Amino acid sequence: MKFNNALTNRIYEIIVPVLGDTMAVASIQIQAHKLNISPESITRNDLQPIADAIKKSLVVFLGTDGAAKLAEKIKTIKV
Amino acid sequence: MKKSKILWAISVLIIFFNVLFYAFRFGGDSVLLYVSDLLPVACSFISAVCLLIAFRAFASMDYIKFSWLLLFFGLLLFFLAESVYAVLEIVFEQNLDENWPSVADYLWCAGYVPQFACLVMLLRGYLKTGLPLGNIKTYMALSAVFIVLCGSIIYYLLIPIVVDPESDLLTKIFSLFYPIADLFVVAPALLLMYITNIIGRGRLARPWMFIAIGFIFFTASDLLYSYLSWQGLYGSGNFIDIGWNAGYLLIALSAIYQKELLESVSEGWKDEIQ
Numbered sequence: 001m002k003f004n005n006a007l008t009n010r011i012y013e014i015i016v017p018v019l020g021d022t023m024a025v026a027s028i029q030i031q032a033h034k035l036n037i038s039p040e041s042i043t044r045n046d047l048q049p050i051a052d053a054i055k056k057s058l059v060v061f062l063g064t065d066g067a068a069k070l071a072e073k074i075k076t077i078k079v
Numbered sequence: 080m081k082k083s084k085i086l087w088a089i090s091v092l093i094i095f096f097n098v099l100f101y102a103f104r105f106g107g108d109s110v111l112l113y114v115s116d117l118l119p120v121a122c123s124f125i126s127a128v129c130l131l132i133a134f135r136a137f138a139s140m141d142y143i144k145f146s147w148l149l150l151f152f153g154l155l156l157f158f159l160a161e162s163v164y165a166v167l168e169i170v171f172e173q174n175l176d177e178n179w180p181s182v183a184d185y186l187w188c189a190g191y192v193p194q195f196a197c198l199v200m201l202l203r204g205y206l207k208t209g210l211p212l213g214n215i216k217t218y219m220a221l222s223a224v225f226i227v228l229c230g231s232i233i234y235y236l237l238i239p240i241v242v243d244p245e246s247d248l249l250t251k252i253f254s255l256f257y258p259i260a261d262l263f264v265v266a267p268a269l270l271l272m273y274i275t276n277i278i279g280r281g282r283l284a285r286p287w288m289f290i291a292i293g294f295i296f297f298t299a300s301d302l303l304y305s306y307l308s309w310q311g312l313y314g315s316g317n318f319i320d321i322g323w324n325a326g327y328l329l330i331a332l333s334a335i336y337q338k339e340l341l342e343s344v345s346e347g348w349k350d351e352i353q
Binding site for chain 2: 069070
């Protein structure tokens with residue numbers, strides 16, 4: 001378990017195969033920081049803005065469709 | 080077995096064969112001519128095919144898919160140039176070191192345009208992501224490297240070409256075009272290389288890293304070729320050819336890594352909804 005928060009861990013699990021460990025953790029920290037929260041306090045309401053931000057940052061690597069698929073996975077996390 | 084591993088094995092074999100042949104020159108000069116002309120055709124063909132595969136792996140036509148299309152066109156033009164060069168030397172027995180520039184050079188020159196456009200599009204795309212851009216000191220160091228490179232090229236290559244009284248205008252234009260175009264391509268390639276260092280060495284960075292290294296190999300070989308050719312020291316079977324072949328294969332690897340990256344996202348998604 002990378003994080004104590006189950007939602008954060010699920011986000012990490014979704015993005016780590018693509019981003020790698022360092023970038024996955026950094027991305028979660030950056031997006032949480034932008035929302036003025038800590039990675040450990042991410043709630044279901046934060047999933048939409050986090051997914052959108054991650055989508056924006058990954059379009060250049062995965063294309064619009066690939067980034068949208070990852071974002072959709074984050075938005076529809078079931079914990 | 081992953082396609083990238085198969086391509087790695089093929090690439091290592093080709094480069095090993097290339098080095099072995101150039102070092103020992105089995106079969107004499109005629110066989111060497113065939114090897115030095117046909118290996119770049121094979122390598123550029125592999126590169127163009129892999130880039131087409133990567134392009135097709137993107138679902139919707141956005142600026143990223145378009146930038147990979149541009150890279151494909153650039154390498155396709157290089158493949159056509161290599162093929163024309165081989166036909167002129169092998170079939171028509173032309174001495175292209177003397178009859179320079181040839182039709183192949185027009186194709187090579189045209190190939191730079193989409194390649195440069197692709198690199199600029201990738202960099203502009205990265206700027207929009209909000210991902211880290213790195214520190215100013217590294218940019219200053221990279222700028223210093225680039226200025227030294229520009230200075231050396233201008234002093235050792237461009238000035239002697241411009242002031243040479245024996246060359247005609249067309250020869251001078253093509254002789255100047257290659258080193259200048261190389262500088263235009265290597266600058267974004269160096270930035271791409273730096274960005275891949277920032278985002279780590281994971282699956283995400285791999286395609287860009289291999290594109291950057293591939294272009295750096297091209298540039299190094301091109302500049303050495305321009306210098307040796309101007310001095311009249313370049314001939315078939317020169318070791319700098321290996322740099323071009325390696326560059327083609329590295330760009331081919333970048334394309335296959337890009338396809339595998341896109342597949343990893345799609346396959347993960349399929350698992351999720353099943």
